[in-house]
Amino acid sequence: MITAAFVLLALAALGFGYRLLAGPTLTDRVLGVDGLLIVGMSAITLQAMRTGEGAFVPVAVVAALVGFVGTGVVARFIEGQGQ
Amino acid sequence: MTGEVLALLGATLTLLAAVGVVRFPEVMARMHALTKASTLGVVLVLVGGAVTLNHPNDVTSLLLAAALQVLTMPVGANLLSRATYRAEQEGAAE
Numbered sequence: 001m002i003t004a005a006f007v008l009l010a011l012a013a014l015g016f017g018y019r020l021l022a023g024p025t026l027t028d029r030v031l032g033v034d035g036l037l038i039v040g041m042s043a044i045t046l047q048a049m050r051t052g053e054g055a056f057v058p059v060a061v062v063a064a065l066v067g068f069v070g071t072g073v074v075a076r077f078i079e080g081q082g083q
Numbered sequence: 084m085t086g087e088v089l090a091l092l093g094a095t096l097t098l099l100a101a102v103g104v105v106r107f108p109e110v111m112a113r114m115h116a117l118t119k120a121s122t123l124g125v126v127l128v129l130v131g132g133a134v135t136l137n138h139p140n141d142v143t144s145l146l147l148a149a150a151l152q153v154l155t156m157p158v159g160a161n162l163l164s165r166a167t168y169r170a171e172q173e174g175a176a177e
Contacts, residue, residue, distance in 0.1 A: 001087040005094035005128075012094070015101030019113070027110050027167045031117050034159075035097075035104060038125045041152075042097060045132040045145065046090060054141030060129065060148040068155035072162050079166040 002050050006043070013039045030074050037067040086135030093127030096120050110167060118160040125152055 013036060020032025041060045048054045103116025129149040133142045 001091055005087075005091045008091075008094040008098045012098040012101035015098075015105045019104045025110055025167070027163060028113065030163060031104055031113055035101060035117055035121060038097060038100075038121045041148065042090075042094060042125055042128040045128050046094075048141065049086060049090060049132050049135045052136065054136050054138055054144070057132070057136075057141045057144045057148075061144055061151065064148050064151040064155065068151075068159050071159035075159075075162040075166040078163075078170050081170065 002046055005046055009039050009042055009046070026074070026078055030071060034067060034071060037063055086131040086133075089131030089134065090128045093124045093129075093131060096124030096127065100124060111164060114160060114164055114167075118156060122152060122156040125149075 016032045016035030016039065018032075020029055020036065023029050023032060041063050044056050044060045044063075048057050097120070100117050100120035103120065104113050107113045107116055126149045129145045129152070133145040133149070136142055136145070
């Protein structure tokens, strides 16, 4: 079941990566990065579940914080840039 | 077992968010798809991990990550959509 979840996450990462590379506006690229970060957090959690070893779990907390700060910074940048 | 089902559900929601992000025709629609679906998706995966893992350190870390995600994801999306909307308005006014 965890393997199936990993497969679904990999497909989701492909979709987000496409939007990151192709997205016409800067906002689309931010969406792609956000999605990839979410996939990364989920993958860390799934790996911890699979092995029963939680050494990497704090990385998920850090990823949540960094993702929020990054989104906020780029939002300010878009607003200042006027496009 | 419960945790695995939750994690699979969360991964499915994340995949649905990715499908929305790829297929929706407009920036705001794509942001809508990503924010709602993937917030619930990642929170389900994290709660599934918290149910499955045994050590209290791991459980609290995962629940903290889930709480942070619930608190920050709507705020970040609001910031981003407001900035995008204002930039569009300015671009249209010029």
